[in-house]
Amino acid sequence: MRCFIDENLHTQLVDILQALSPATEFSHAHHEQLSGYDDEDLIPEVARRGFDVLITDDRRQMVNLEELAALQRSGMHWVSLVKVNVFGMHGLGATTATLVAALPHLLDIHQEEQVPQRIRLKGRGRERSQVLTHRPL
Incomplete structure (x- = not known):
C-alpha cells in the first residue's frame, strides 16, 4: 500500500509511520514536489503516481464538488483526520497518535x-487530562 500525506500534515509523519509499517510506503507532498498544488490538480497527480491512500486534514475536499469528483475518479481511499488546532509537539503528538x-x-x-x-479518523486526546492523569507518589 502506498500512502500520500498531504502538505497540511507534518513531514515527520512519514518517518514515524514508515518505522511502524515498513511494508507500507509513505510519502509527503513536500517529498513528491507537490506542495502548493490546487487539490483539483493534486488528486489526479497523486493517483497517477500510484498512491492508494490520500491522508489529509482538509475536509473541504468532501464538500467542494470538483475535488470530490476528482477523488471519486482517482480510485484512492480518502483518509481525513480531525483538524488539530494545536501546534508544535502537542499537535504532532495528537496527529501521530x-x-x-x-x-x-x-x-x-x-x-x-x-x-x-x-475514512474519517476520530481524533485522539490533545489535552493533558485526555491522555494521562498524574498525582504525587
Whole structure:
C-alpha cells in the first residue's frame, strides 16, 4: 500500500509511520514536489503516481464538488483526520497518535474493500487530562 500525506500534515509523519509499517510506503507532498498544488490538480497527480491512500486534514475536499469528483475518479481511499488546532509537539503528538492507532485498521480496509473508501479518523486526546492523569507518589 502506498500512502500520500498531504502538505497540511507534518513531514515527520512519514518517518514515524514508515518505522511502524515498513511494508507500507509513505510519502509527503513536500517529498513528491507537490506542495502548493490546487487539490483539483493534486488528486489526479497523486493517483497517477500510484498512491492508494490520500491522508489529509482538509475536509473541504468532501464538500467542494470538483475535488470530490476528482477523488471519486482517482480510485484512492480518502483518509481525513480531525483538524488539530494545536501546534508544535502537542499537535504532532495528537496527529501521530491518531494515525498510529488507525494504521492497522487502514491496512485491513485496504485489503478488504474493493471500492475506494471515505475514512474519517476520530481524533485522539490533545489535552493533558485526555491522555494521562498524574498525582504525587
